[in-house]
Amino acid sequence: MTNNNKRRKKMSKVNTRTQENNFSVLQILGSLFLIFAVADFALSWMGVNLTPFMGSASRFSPIIFGVIGSVLINMNKEDG
Numbered sequence: 001m002t003n004n005n006k007r008r009k010k011m012s013k014v015n016t017r018t019q020e021n022n023f024s025v026l027q028i029l030g031s032l033f034l035i036f037a038v039a040d041f042a043l044s045w046m047g048v049n050l051t052p053f054m055g056s057a058s059r060f061s062p063i064i065f066g067v068i069g070s071v072l073i074n075m076n077k078e079d080g
Contacts, residue, residue, distance in 0.1 A: 026075050027073050027076065029072055030075075032069070033069030033072065034066060037064075040065065041062035
């Protein structure tokens with residue numbers, strides 16, 4: 001076998017990954033948490049408290065819900 005044929009054979013064994021664009025339930029739930037966090041932040045500037053059940057922690061509720069949402073969105077993604 002010539003050197004050129006060896007290279008062709010070697011190059012034909014390259015594996016490719018296909019990327020699926022399916023939304024899972026966790027990604028949809030995470031998106032809803034992020035939307036709620038943005039709405040809670042915006043309405044808190046207008047004087048409306050969406051999370052009075054959290055007590056004094058309602059001051060940090062947009063951060064809490066935003067972190068939960070981003071974790072849920074990124075849970076199914078692969079490294080790489």
